[in-house]
Amino acid sequence: MERRKHIYFVALILAVAAITSSCAYDSYELSKTVFIPDYENPGLPIYSEWGYNTFGMYIDRSTFVSTDHILPSKIIVNPDTFNIRLSGFYQSVSTTLTISVIGYAPRDYPDLISLNDSTINLKEDNCIITLGKKSEKAVKLPIIDGYITFKKAQNLYVDNELSKTILSGTIQFRTFFDGEPVAITNGRFDLGIGYENFYYYVR
Known part of the structure; x- marks a missing residue:
């Protein structure tokens, strides 16, 4: 009887460990970058809405794209301005593009679904865009015209628990x-936003 209890206890521990490991694996997998090339637009990832954690755009004829080695996106709200940061490589240099929208302030990542099927005019809608390369100070870009469109914002559930909010869309502007x-063209993004890359704080 005692031996049977011991076997049951060990089996229970192994089951819990497997479940915990599976959850950790799922979380890790959801945070990875899945780069599927767009052969019609060389150097860019395909447009997708699956939370592949990718983005890409042309800056004139050079590519600015996400990589496996840098977290591709962070959203920082502080407290009345929405800042979305896209980090990757441009001309072989680590680069971050930040789009700030004044007056939009989601308090947590599930609230981002309010962006679903929306377009922000980067010239007129209280927007500021900055570009920073490596350790250089970010530079504010004067915007001639352009937009960012959130074609789809959806919450992703794993085992009936909210895991990520996926933001997918397009971007283009001239500056x-x-x-x-220069012209930023064919921009697309498919980003998983969750606990590890959404920050709301009051300075």
């Missing part, structure tokens, strides 16, 4: 780099 006009 100046060092006085030279």
Whole structure:
């Protein structure tokens, strides 16, 4: 009888460990970048709505894309401004593009579904865009025109528990780099936002 109890206890411990390991694995898998090439737009990931944690765009003829080595996105709200940061590589240099929208302030990542099927005019809608390369100070970009469209915002559940909010959409705008006009085109993003990359705080 005691031996049977011992076997049952060991089996229970192993089951709990397996479940815990599975949950940790699922969380890890959901945070990975899945880069599927878009052969019609070389160097960019395909447009997707599956939470692949990718983004990409052309800056004139160069690519600015997410990588496996850098967390591709962070959202920081503080407290009346929504900042979405896209980090990747541009011309072989780690680069971060930040889009700030004044007046939009979700308190937690599930609230991001309010962005579903919405477009923000980057020229007119109280927006500020900055670009920073490596350890250089970020530079504010003057916007000629452009937009960011959140085609789909959806909550992702794993085992009936909210895991991520997926933001998918497109972006394009025209600006100046060092006085030279440039166009950001064919921009697309598919981002999983959760506990590890959503921050709301009051300074």
